[in-house]
Amino acid sequence: MSSTAFRPTPRATNAPGTDLHSGSPPPPLRRALSAPLRALRHAAPALLAYLAVRGTGLLLLADWAHRQRHGVWPILATQWDADWYLGIADHGYARELGTAPSANNLAFFPLYPVLVKAVAAVTPGTRASTGLALAVLASLVAAWGVFALGDRLHGRRVGVLLTVLWAAFPVGLVQWMGYTESLFTALAAWSLYAVLTGRLLTAAWLAALAGLTRPTGIAVAAAITVTALLALRRRFSLRTLAAAAIAPLGWCGYVAWVGLRVGRWDGYFAVQRLWHNELDGGLETLRWMRRLLAYDPTPELFLVLVTLTLIGSVVLFGLSVWDRQPVPLLVFTAVLLAIVLGSGGVYFPRARFLLPAFPLLLPLALHLSRASARHRTLALAAAVIGSAYCGAYMALVWPSAP
Numbered sequence: 169m170s171s172t173a174f175r176p177t178p179r180a181t182n183a184p185g186t187d188l189h190s191g192s193p194p195p196p197l198r199r200a201l202s203a204p205l206r207a208l209r210h211a212a213p214a215l216l217a218y219l220a221v222r223g224t225g226l227l228l229l230a231d232w233a234h235r236q237r238h239g240v241w242p243i244l245a246t247q248w249d250a251d252w253y254l255g256i257a258d259h260g261y262a263r264e265l266g267t268a269p270s271a272n273n274l275a276f277f278p279l280y281p282v283l284v285k286a287v288a289a290v291t292p293g294t295r296a297s298t299g300l301a302l303a304v305l306a307s308l309v310a311a312w313g314v315f316a317l318g319d320r321l322h323g324r325r326v327g328v329l330l331t332v333l334w335a336a337f338p339v340g341l342v343q344w345m346g347y348t349e350s351l352f353t354a355l356a357a358w359s360l361y362a363v364l365t366g367r368l369l370t371a372a373w374l375a376a377l378a379g380l381t382r383p384t385g386i387a388v389a390a391a392i393t394v395t396a397l398l399a400l401r402r403r404f405s406l407r408t409l410a411a412a413a414i415a416p417l418g419w420c421g422y423v424a425w426v427g428l429r430v431g432r433w434d435g436y437f438a439v440q441r442l443w444h445n446e447l448d449g450g451l452e453t454l455r456w457m458r459r460l461l462a463y464d465p466t467p468e469l470f471l472v473l474v475t476l477t478l479i480g481s482v483v484l485f486g487l488s489v490w491d492r493q494p495v496p497l498l499v500f501t502a503v504l505l506a507i508v509l510g511s512g513g514v515y516f517p518r519a520r521f522l523l524p525a526f527p528l529l530l531p532l533a534l535h536l537s538r539a540s541a542r543h544r545t546l547a548l549a550a551a552v553i554g555s556a557y558c559g560a561y562m563a564l565v566w567p568s569a570p
Contacts, residue, residue, distance in 0.1 A: 207316075210324070214315035214331040215308060221335035222307070222344055225556040229341065232560045243345075245300040248569035249276070250346030256281035257288070257295050265430040265438055274426050274439045279380040279418075280348045299346040307343040307350035311335065313357025314526050318533060320364055321494070329533040329548075334526045336551040338473055339519045341559030342570050352381045353524040356388045356500065360527070363395050363496045368411035372396070379418030383440075384521065387503035389416035391496040398495065445513035452512040453478070470516065470566040473558055477519040481505060487531035497527040520570050 226240075233240050246254065252273055262272050280302070288298040314334050319327030334353075335343070343350045359374035375392045379385035396412035399405070427435035440446065460467045460475050485501055508521045522528075536544050562570050 208312075210319070211312050211315050211327075213324075214328045215311055217328060217332050218308070218311040218335045221332055221552050221555070222340065224552055225341055225559045226344065228556040229560045229563060232564055236564060238564065241300075243563050245296040245346045249348075250296070250299060252276050253281045253284065253346060253348070254295055254299060257285040257299070261429065263429060265432070265435065266442070268442070270443050272439050272442055274429070274436070275443050275445075277348070277379075277381055277383065277385070277422055279377060280351055283351075296346065300344075303346055303350045304344050306354045310343075310350050310354035310357055313354055313361055317357055317361045317364065317527075318530065320361065321530070322534060322537070326530075326533045326537045329536050329544075330526065330529055332548055333529040333532055333536075333551065336548070336555040337523055338477055338555055338558045339523060339562060339570055340555045341563060342520050342523060345570070347520075347570075348381050349520060349523045352378055352385065353526065355381060356524050357526065359388050359392060360496050360500060363392055364494060368392070368396055368399070368408055369414070372411035372414035375415040376418035379416060379420070380422055381418075382524075383419075384504055384507055384524070385419045386416065387500050387507065389419055390503045391500040394499045395496045440513075443513065445511055447507075447510045448512035450510045453509050453515070453518075456515045468566075470558075470562060474516060474519045477522060478509065481522050481525065481528055482509075484528040484531055488528060491531055491534070493527060493530065497530075501525050501527050516566075516568055517570060 229243070230240050233243065244250075253276060256273055256276060256278070261274055261278075266272055280299075283302055284295055284299040287302060288295040291298060293301075311331050311334070315327040315331045317327070318330035334340075337343075343353075355374050355378040359371045359378060362368075362371035362374060371392050375385070375388040378388040392415035393412045396408050396415070399408050400412070423436040426439065427433050429435065430438070432438065456471075457475050457478070460471055482505065485505055488498060488501065504522065504525050508518050511518075536547060539547070
């Protein structure tokens with residue numbers, strides 16, 4: 169009798185979904201897994217650099233908070249906007265417009281609190297912990313998307329540098345707070361990446377989700393819709409037409425739902441007026457800048473930082489146009505800048521509102537990629553240290569929301 173007669177059958181020794189002879193996944197599954205794994209290995213330097221930058225900021229915050237006898241977790245997970253989102257996850261949305269200023273939670277878009285509630289229902293821990301964990305996870309997905317876009321346009325080095333610069337944004341600490349900026353940036357980055365790689369429908373669905381995340385989700389929708397309409401001029405396609413229609417559905421759907429909930433067609437905009445957020449063409453922005461830079465003898469440091477971020481963003485947008493960035497990126501950043509600069513609402517959170525505008529950092533990443541190693545190291549070190557200090561100052565000294 170041959171020795172093979174005593175060999176156990178493959179069914180008894182191999183787990184389901186594996187190759188019967190090698191114990192490894194079957195070829196189709198191996199192929200399906202290999203592409204994401206290759207992409208993750210390719211992005212690994214950028215993701216590790218991202219973790220190093222944000223870890224540096226967290227260490228400084230922890231040390232500063234310890235010296236002031238503050239806890240880090242409440243700062244990151246439960247304060248300011250995080251508290252609003254947790255309230256929505258706990259109790260839902262208001263049913264009436266009301267008249268109290270800055271008090272109606274319908275101003276906050278629903279995707280993040282819905283995710284917090286859903287994930288917290290099936291995992292241990294509080295909803296605050298869940299919200300913070302989701303924000304950190306979303307920040308890594310966002311960093312991957314930022315790298316992928318930079319890598320797609322200009323190569324791996326620029327992709328890594330773009331990721332580091334985004335991580336070292338002056339208010340980058342918000343990326344690891346219970347806020348929506350990380351989730352929104354992740355959806356925006358991968359939507360823009362999808363449109364640059366010719367996957368318009370994927371880009372449109374991601375844009376629709378971005379529109380359910382933040383009011384500035386309309387900027388992602390505009391980028392995808394404009395790109396789709398330009399493609400329709402060259403060649404008609406039902407898929408392209410569908411992408412143009414799908415992209416704004418999230419933002420428009422939430423705005424329409426708020427109108428129905430409060431019983432008036434302009435319900436969402438009425439809510440925003442209660443929060444003093446109305447477009448005025450930039451007059452209030454200019455008044456703040458003039459006051460801080462020309463008339464106030466002792467301007468608040470955080471407000472100066474916000475002002476310099478706004479001015480720098482306008483300069484970087486001009487450089488982005490000069491560099492002839494792809495149309496989707498220019499439309500996205502143009503609409504985002506128009507909303508942030510053109511608002512007559514509160515001034516201090518506007519640097520945070522521009523956190524998702526990572527394509528504005530592409531000119532800096534390109535310049536650093538061509539600089540000497542010494543200059544590149546000095547510039548990045550200054551950016552990382554500055555971001556860490558600004559984040560800790562924003563959380564522990566600045567008395568209002570980021």
